[in-house]
Structures are given as C-alpha cells and as structure tokens.
Amino acid sequence: MSTANTAKHQIVIVGGGTAGITVASRLLRKGYTDVAVVEPSESHYYHPLWTLVGGGQVKASSTERPEASVMPKGATWIKNTASAFDPDNNTITCADGATYEYDVLVVCPGIQLDWNRTDGLEETLGRDGVSSNYRFDLAPRTWDFIRSMRSGTAVFTMPSGPIKCAGAPQKIAYLASDHWRKEGVLNNIDVHLVVPTPRLFGVPAIADSLDRIAADYGITVHTNTEMTAVDAQGHKVSLTSVGAGGTDTLLSYDVLHAVPHQSAPDWVKTSPLSTGDANGYVEIDKHTMQHVRYPNVFSLGDAGSSPNSKTGAAVRKQAPVVVENIDSFLKSQPLQAGYDGYASCPIVTSSHAMLLAEFDYDFNLTPSVPLLDPTKPHRAYWYLKKYGLPFMYWNLMLKGLS
Numbered sequence: 001m002s003t004a005n006t007a008k009h010q011i012v013i014v015g016g017g018t019a020g021i022t023v024a025s026r027l028l029r030k031g032y033t034d035v036a037v038v039e040p041s042e043s044h045y046y047h048p049l050w051t052l053v054g055g056g057q058v059k060a061s062s063t064e065r066p067e068a069s070v071m072p073k074g075a076t077w078i079k080n081t082a083s084a085f086d087p088d089n090n091t092i093t094c095a096d097g098a099t100y101e102y103d104v105l106v107v108c109p110g111i112q113l114d115w116n117r118t119d120g121l122e123e124t125l126g127r128d129g130v131s132s133n134y135r136f137d138l139a140p141r142t143w144d145f146i147r148s149m150r151s152g153t154a155v156f157t158m159p160s161g162p163i164k165c166a167g168a169p170q171k172i173a174y175l176a177s178d179h180w181r182k183e184g185v186l187n188n189i190d191v192h193l194v195v196p197t198p199r200l201f202g203v204p205a206i207a208d209s210l211d212r213i214a215a216d217y218g219i220t221v222h223t224n225t226e227m228t229a230v231d232a233q234g235h236k237v238s239l240t241s242v243g244a245g246g247t248d249t250l251l252s253y254d255v256l257h258a259v260p261h262q263s264a265p266d267w268v269k270t271s272p273l274s275t276g277d278a279n280g281y282v283e284i285d286k287h288t289m290q291h292v293r294y295p296n297v298f299s300l301g302d303a304g305s306s307p308n309s310k311t312g313a314a315v316r317k318q319a320p321v322v323v324e325n326i327d328s329f330l331k332s333q334p335l336q337a338g339y340d341g342y343a344s345c346p347i348v349t350s351s352h353a354m355l356l357a358e359f360d361y362d363f364n365l366t367p368s369v370p371l372l373d374p375t376k377p378h379r380a381y382w383y384l385k386k387y388g389l390p391f392m393y394w395n396l397m398l399k400g401l402s
C-alpha cells in the first residue's frame, strides 16, 4: 500500500534510454495509462552513430535529442536517479530518497563503463591521441586524432566480457584505415586491432570475411588478447593474452582507440535483482525476460542477463516480448511471448560499405534482407546505417511502432 511519501504507478520503468522509451510507448499503445519512467538525463542519445562520429562521417549533435522530445505522451517522467530496489515490497528508491511503488517494474538503466578496470586509461582519455567512441563527448576527439595522423602506430582495443555493440571496437579501425588509405598515408601507419576473442566474429563465415577486410588494410590482428594498462607518458599499452598464464607485451601507440570493460551499474550489481556474479546483470529468463525470482519484474536491454549481443537491435525485438508478457502477467495468464536472442551487428567496413550480421542465441544467421549475402559488406547497408536506421529509431522504434 502507498504511504504518504511513496507515489504509486502501475508500471515503473527504470531508465529512459532505448529500451525504456520503447517499452513505455508500446505499453501506452496497448492501453496502459499509468506508466512512469525514471530517467535523470535531460538528453537521449542514439549511440550507434557514435561510430560514424568517430569516423568523421556524422556530427555528434545529430545523435542527441532532448529527453522530453522522446518521452511518450501519457507517460509520467520521474526526473530522478534510481538507487535501490526493494522487490519484496515492490518499491524502488531514488537518489534523493523518494520511493515509488509499482505493480510491475521494468529495469533498463543500461550498462556501466568501467574505465577504472584498465590502469591509466581514464586519466588520459581525450588527450595525447587516446579516445573512445563509447562516450558522446569523446567520439569527436576520435575523429580529431584520426584525421591529424599521417604516420606512426594506431591501436584499437576491445576488452574481455560482455560489452554493448561488440562490433564497435573494430568498426572504427576499418573506418580509420579507409580514411588513411584515401589520404595516401595508410602505408605509413602501423594499425593494430586487439580482441579478446579467438576470431574477429563468432560466426565463422563472417569472421572469414572480416579477416580478409583486416588483411586488405594491412591491420595486424591480435586475437585472444586484451589491453590491461596504458602508459600515457611513454605512449605504450600493455597487452595481455586472455586466459590462464597470460603473458604481457608492450606496444607503442600514437593513436589509441580504447573500449572499456563493462558491467551492470554498481547499484544493480549489489541489489536483490542481480545475478550476483561479477557482471551483476538483472537475472532474467532469456526468453520471457521475466525476473527469475520476482515475477512482477522484467528487464531488457544492456542491463539484462540474457546472453544476447547487447545492441539496440536486440532491444527492438525484446521490447514487444516484454510488453506482451507484462500484459499476460497483469491478467494472470501464462506468459506466451519469447525472445530468440536476435541481435544485429552492423559492421562498417569502410566509408561506403557495411556488413550486417544478424543472428540468434545459437549464432544462426537470420538475415532480414535475404537477397543480400550477410557475410559480405554492401553499399546499401551503409545507407541503412547512416540514414535508414536513425530514421527508424527516432520515428518508429521509440514511438512503439517498429
């Protein structure tokens, strides 16, 4: 029951990013009238274009809109930061002490960028050739460093563990190499791509294609390896092989594009909703998206434990499942909708081509456009990435229409 200090909403959504706004719009379209979104930020970002910002193709400002402009009409915007869950009492608490009660809770506050898990990285970001497309303010710096480079060594790294858009760490290596080739300086630049995985992609046919693309640019690919430290003064990174008995090597850099380790936000990790392991995501059934211990709690997007590739494309398929299953739950009916792990990874391979990898939990390829070979880059996909997908995001997906 609500107390004087506790406002009650039928459905409370934590996080008004890609997942939160999409789910809120769909719930309202379904006829639910008491939907609240807890979101502290005044801005909403379309992250997938940050790769193109770093590659000098798009302005950062085009990826940001006021949160108010995407908040669906009819939703209650609680401009606050959630800080604790009490699922036994169906309440959440916010940073200012306000509490909110719910019948159903949807948890989607995104993922945390753990810069501090790589020694020396955070303090050098944005300076001395070091940048990352994983932050809105830094993506333009990536382009500054790429376009002013004429010779030397460029290093692009990907950390171990789940991250959002696992293709992004390598896309920028291809965009940069393509730019340097056009400028006639690629032969003067020693390009290194460091990945913790055995291959550049989990689907063998796509990995073969990416091997050819990397080789064509002359990129040295370090597999089963990750960056563990940055020595900004010495302009060197430490690389360590992933797995037991890893050995360290040092590599000099002039430009470094770094992607941080990622995990659930700390306050989610320590909450009763967490898996309790080091990554600490919200522990849900990977098909129904319902919490495994608290049936009136659902999660999706980057904060959920479902083992899909963490992308906006996955959110697009998860959101209708979450909404259908919330509807069934509130009507005391069995949950019918299931998510199959679909995700897509648009891998930009140059300034005019893109490979669209679409796959499910079992890494079966699930192409939306069967006529285009999904293992090869296509120009049509480039236009989709730069124009089609952003249009679809702002005008259809966030409005609950796609």
Ligand SMILES: Cc1cc2nc3c(=O)[nH]c(=O)nc-3n(C[C@H](O)[C@H](O)[C@H](O)COP(=O)(O)OP(=O)(O)OC[C@H]3O[C@@H](n4cnc5c(N)ncnc54)[C@H](O)[C@@H]3O)c2cc1C
Binding pocket: 014, 015, 016, 017, 018, 019, 020, 038, 039, 040, 041, 046, 047, 048, 049, 050, 051, 080, 081, 082, 083, 108, 109, 110, 111, 133, 134, 135, 164, 165, 168, 265, 300, 301, 302, 303, 310, 311, 312, 313, 314, 315, 344, 345, 346
């Ligand atoms: C460089 C880059 C490239 C990418 N490229 C692609 C791509 O090509 N294709 C693709 O599909 N995906 C891509 N992604 C991934 C995609 O952007 C994410 O998977 C998607 O945004 C996840 O949605 P989400 O709602 O879970 O998280 P977000 O969109 O990050 O939203 C989380 C929201 O929660 C809010 N929040 C945080 N903490 C709290 C709190 N305590 N209380 C309340 N609210 C809180 C945040 O302010 C934010 O608005 C890319 C991501 C990056 C960084």
